[in-house]
Amino acid sequence: MKVEIIVIGDELLIGQVTDTNSGYIARKLNLVGVEVLRTTAIRDRAEEIITAVEESLLRVDTVIVTGGLGPTNDDITKKTLCEIFGGEMIFSKATQESNDALFARLGKEMNSLTRSQAMVPDCCKVLPNPVGTAPGMLFKRDGKQLISLPGVPYEMQKLIDDQVVHIFENIGNTEKIFHSTRVVTGFTESKLAIYLSEFESSLPSSIKLAYLPKPNIIRLRLTARGNNEESLYCDMYQATVRLDELLKDNIIAYDDLTLEEILIKLLQEKSYTISTAESCTGGGIASKITSVAGASTVFMGGVVAYDNTIKTNILGVEEESINVYGVVSTQVVEQMAKGVADKFMTDCTIATSGIAGPSGGSKQKPVGTIAIAVYCKGSVQSRLITIPSVNRMRNVERFIDLALYDIIKMLI
Amino acid sequence: MKVEIIVIGDELLIGQVTDTNSGYIARKLNLVGVEVLRTTAIRDRAEEIITAVEESLLRVDTVIVTGGLGPTNDDITKKTLCEIFGGEMIFSKATQESNDALFARLGKEMNSLTRSQAMVPDCCKVLPNPVGTAPGMLFKRDGKQLISLPGVPYEMQKLIDDQVVHIFENIGNTEKIFHSTRVVTGFTESKLAIYLSEFESSLPSSIKLAYLPKPNIIRLRLTARGNNEESLYCDMYQATVRLDELLKDNIIAYDDLTLEEILIKLLQEKSYTISTAESCTGGGIASKITSVAGASTVFMGGVVAYDNTIKTNILGVEEESINVYGVVSTQVVEQMAKGVADKFMTDCTIATSGIAGPSGGSKQKPVGTIAIAVYCKGSVQSRLITIPSVNRMRNVERFIDLALYDIIKMLI
Numbered sequence: 035m036k037v038e039i040i041v042i043g044d045e046l047l048i049g050q051v052t053d054t055n056s057g058y059i060a061r062k063l064n065l066v067g068v069e070v071l072r073t074t075a076i077r078d079r080a081e082e083i084i085t086a087v088e089e090s091l092l093r094v095d096t097v098i099v100t101g102g103l104g105p106t107n108d109d110i111t112k113k114t115l116c117e118i119f120g121g122e123m124i125f126s127k128a129t130q131e132s133n134d135a136l137f138a139r140l141g142k143e144m145n146s147l148t149r150s151q152a153m154v155p156d157c158c159k160v161l162p163n164p165v166g167t168a169p170g171m172l173f174k175r176d177g178k179q180l181i182s183l184p185g186v187p188y189e190m191q192k193l194i195d196d197q198v199v200h201i202f203e204n205i206g207n208t209e210k211i212f213h214s215t216r217v218v219t220g221f222t223e224s225k226l227a228i229y230l231s232e233f234e235s236s237l238p239s240s241i242k243l244a245y246l247p248k249p250n251i252i253r254l255r256l257t258a259r260g261n262n263e264e265s266l267y268c269d270m271y272q273a274t275v276r277l278d279e280l281l282k283d284n285i286i287a288y289d290d291l292t293l294e295e296i297l298i299k300l301l302q303e304k305s306y307t308i309s310t311a312e313s314c315t316g317g318g319i320a321s322k323i324t325s326v327a328g329a330s331t332v333f334m335g336g337v338v339a340y341d342n343t344i345k346t347n348i349l350g351v352e353e354e355s356i357n358v359y360g361v362v363s364t365q366v367v368e369q370m371a372k373g374v375a376d377k378f379m380t381d382c383t384i385a386t387s388g389i390a391g392p393s394g395g396s397k398q399k400p401v402g403t404i405a406i407a408v409y410c411k412g413s414v415q416s417r418l419i420t421i422p423s424v425n426r427m428r429n430v431e432r433f434i435d436l437a438l439y440d441i442i443k444m445l446i
Numbered sequence: 447m448k449v450e451i452i453v454i455g456d457e458l459l460i461g462q463v464t465d466t467n468s469g470y471i472a473r474k475l476n477l478v479g480v481e482v483l484r485t486t487a488i489r490d491r492a493e494e495i496i497t498a499v500e501e502s503l504l505r506v507d508t509v510i511v512t513g514g515l516g517p518t519n520d521d522i523t524k525k526t527l528c529e530i531f532g533g534e535m536i537f538s539k540a541t542q543e544s545n546d547a548l549f550a551r552l553g554k555e556m557n558s559l560t561r562s563q564a565m566v567p568d569c570c571k572v573l574p575n576p577v578g579t580a581p582g583m584l585f586k587r588d589g590k591q592l593i594s595l596p597g598v599p600y601e602m603q604k605l606i607d608d609q610v611v612h613i614f615e616n617i618g619n620t621e622k623i624f625h626s627t628r629v630v631t632g633f634t635e636s637k638l639a640i641y642l643s644e645f646e647s648s649l650p651s652s653i654k655l656a657y658l659p660k661p662n663i664i665r666l667r668l669t670a671r672g673n674n675e676e677s678l679y680c681d682m683y684q685a686t687v688r689l690d691e692l693l694k695d696n697i698i699a700y701d702d703l704t705l706e707e708i709l710i711k712l713l714q715e716k717s718y719t720i721s722t723a724e725s726c727t728g729g730g731i732a733s734k735i736t737s738v739a740g741a742s743t744v745f746m747g748g749v750v751a752y753d754n755t756i757k758t759n760i761l762g763v764e765e766e767s768i769n770v771y772g773v774v775s776t777q778v779v780e781q782m783a784k785g786v787a788d789k790f791m792t793d794c795t796i797a798t799s800g801i802a803g804p805s806g807g808s809k810q811k812p813v814g815t816i817a818i819a820v821y822c823k824g825s826v827q828s829r830l831i832t833i834p835s836v837n838r839m840r841n842v843e844r845f846i847d848l849a850l851y852d853i854i855k856m857l858i
Contacts, residue, residue: 044654044656044669045656045658045667046469046485047472047481047482047483047484047485048472048473048476048482048625048669049468049469049470049471049472049473049476049482050469050473050658050665050667050702051469051658052464052465052466052469053464053465054464056461056487057458057461057462057463057464058461059461060459060460060461061460061461061462064460064461069459070459070460070461071459071488071489071494072459072486072487072488072489072494072498073458073459073486073487074484074485074486074487075468075484075485075486075487076483076484077483077484078656082483082484086484089501104635104657104659105635105636105639106635106636106639106657107639107646107655108654108655108656108657139834142634145636145637145640146640147636147637147639147640148634148636165834187840188835188837188840191837213460222554222560223516223517223518224517224518224557224559224560225557225559227517227518227519227559228557228558228559234519242456242520243519243520244456244457244490244520245516245518245520246457246462246463247516253462255457255462257456257460290462310729310750312729315733316729316732316733316735316736316737316741316745317722317724317728317729317730317731317732317733317736317748317750318729318733318736319729320728320729320732320733320750320752321727321728321729321730321732321733323728324728324729324730324750324752324842325728325838325839325842327803327804327805327838329728329752330752330753333752333753334752334753334755334756335749335750335751335752335753335756335760336729336749336750336752337747337748337749337750338722338729338732338736338747338748338749338750339747340732340736340741340742340745340746340747340748341742341745341746341747343746343791344746344747344790348747348789348790377760378756378760379755391739392739393739422551422577423600425600425603426737426739427737428599428600430736430737
């Protein structure tokens with residue numbers, strides 16, 4: 035089964051908000067064998083909504099629309115869909131009652147605008163939204179369907195999980211989709227592609243190989259698509275076995291795991307604890323680690339030592355080392371790594387100090403330079419490297435990835 | 447001038463990667479008066495690329511395409527564009543030299559695949575890419591143009607900033623676009639819309655008002671569009687003056703600032719320093735604060751006290767308080783806030799302890815519950831609240847916003 039997604043909102047087209055809804059929907063629908071062919075982002079304009087919806091309905095049988103269901107004047111999706119499917123707006127008692135209950139729970143009062151959320155097109159099936167005032171809507175025409183969902187991510191997610199996924203499960207798709215991902219290290223993307231070229235060309239037509247490179251690692255994704263689940267499963271099994279043989283020790287994860295997930299798994303396997311001492315990454319490493327559910331089994335905590343006084347007073351870095359080697363140096367981060375290990379009594383630690391930018395660099399240590407130390411059970415490793423970028427956000431993200439990579443390599 | 451963006455990559459359509467490129471492009475083009483009408487995400491399939499490109503070229507004069515320019519087999523954009531615009535692939539000496547220089551700088555070696563990046567369509571103008579192997583390409587046909595850029599965000603950004611923006615500046619757009627944003631607190635979206643309904647209906651047709659709600663705050667965006675720059679500027683000035691009068695003390699920022707940017711501005715104005723003591727937010731507040739360039743003028747550092755032993759040993763929280771009130775309590779976060787203020791010697795602090803989920807909740811304190819304390823110059827305020835969600839990522843994000851909001855309110 036193939037669908038298209040349309041996300042609606044001026045804020046998406048001026049870059050004020052990043053669309054994460056379509057990705058969420060795609061991930062959830064993939065699991066029940068639904069393929070997303072296209073995602074279109076359009077503005078809150080009736081004529082543009084009508085055009086995009088009609089175009090999509092020509093290409094696929096099901097279109098999912100998110101956004102533009104708020105109570106304010108700039109939100110026009112509901113009215114426009116009502117027009118497209120030729121209906122009238124009517125009062126939905128069930129929606130009003132659901133919204134009343136929601137407001138009572140939140141201790142808020144309804145007003146004329148929130149009350150207007152209970153007006154729905156008479157040509158749709160209402161998909162109740164227990165966590166917001168805008169219900170989902172299911173429209174049908176000529177054997178095709180359109181599902182409209184609110185743009186607020188958690189409201190959309192609730193509707194997808196509890197209702198939309200089941201709509202597709204009930205249709206009974208004939209096509210199946212499997213993905214299998216390996217996280218690989220020790221190759222550049224092109225070296226890996228050359229190394230795997232024979233493997234790739236020998237794959238059955240049902241299986242496609244994709245490369246998703248990140249600094250230091252490459253995610254390799256095998257995707258199997260077809261109607262015969264059994265033979266597809268067989269093809270995929272053989273392909274992954276051969277891939278695993280070819281890459282052996284270069285594989286650092288057999289699932290589509292993030293670096294932080296790989297780290298936590300490794301620490302759990304070894305029953306090690308970890309803490310962090312961060313300067314330039316500003317809590318980003320701790321934040322990444324704690325984004326994984328279950329991090330508390332291995333992560334004790336950390337120090338964000340942004341100012342130099344925190345490095346000396348809290349982590350016991352020698353002031354002389356800062357003066358002699360500079361605060362961005364392997365000497366200083368090694369002391370930070372040992373300092374937080376002592377203080378937080380953990381088996382492993384990660385320490386960072388660098389220049390994220392956009393300013394603050396020098397000739398010897400330009401913006402993009404970072405010193406990283408990783409520590410485990412008494413031994414410490416460190417390095418100083420420079421990324422050729424003055425983009426602060428990008429540098430911090432890269433710094434975090436590099437540091438996570440270093441500790442993973444030490445533990446593997 | 448109106449453009450459309452097409453982003454290419456299977457990873458976008460299965461939700462493995464979130465497209466941030468189109469937002470970046472939109473923001474940059476908006477500044478030079480270019481309006482993005484539509485963004486389309488499609489898969490790495492020749493026929494789907496051809497269809498999407500031809501459709502876009504019917505609707506607008508300029509199409510910007512990103513992605514699918516890597517050296518591996520799954521990347522087919524270059525070949526496909528060459529077909530669409532009717533050319534042959536030829537060797538580009540300049541591109542090869544640029545790539546040689548890049549590899550020399552990175553200390554890497556070229557192989558057959560990376561060398562193939564120097565093959566380009568003979569029907570395009572090459573836009574040199576100094577930070578990657580895939581050059582940008584500018585195709586023209588029947589008075590329309592298509593600009594193809596690599597999908598790697600920082601390569602795309604470099605090409606947009608250094609070359610693409612100037613292409614549009616040189617065209618000389620007649621239409622101008624201004625945005626003006628206010629960050630407002632103390633209203634729900636619908637209450638604010640009712641309060642502003644008269645203002646909104648009195649706006650000239652050149653100006654549009656949009657509501658972008660977040661927890662506790664609403665960003666109000668006025669957008670002015672038209673050909674007469676002077677009268678547009680005048681209209682916008684009058685509209686913002688009236689809006690500011692209507693909302694007065696409810697405005698917490700006169701620019702499109704994030705909560706962390708508002709906080710840092712406030713601290714800088716008052717010459718206050720700040721530190722953080724985070725449990726459930728796991729370094730996320732420190733990370734948000736340090737994402738702002740110049741944060742080092744006010745932010746000293748913080749403690750991520752994930753494990754209870756860190757709360758007691760490092761921050762001096764009384765073990766008895768944890769036992770009596772629970773670790774997610776106003777009593778504990780107040781001690782954390784004071785503890786980090788003492789230890790880090792800062793004027794202000796933020797402390798959090800909560801249950802992000804998906805598990806770990808109780809009947810009294812379900813998943814989504816957080817205790818927040820904010821401290822400034824000896825006085826401390828705290829609260830305990832519950833968000834009705836078990837989504838870990840969402841809860842942490844909400845927790846961070848709530849905590850930043852609380853300290854901003856204390857400082858205003």
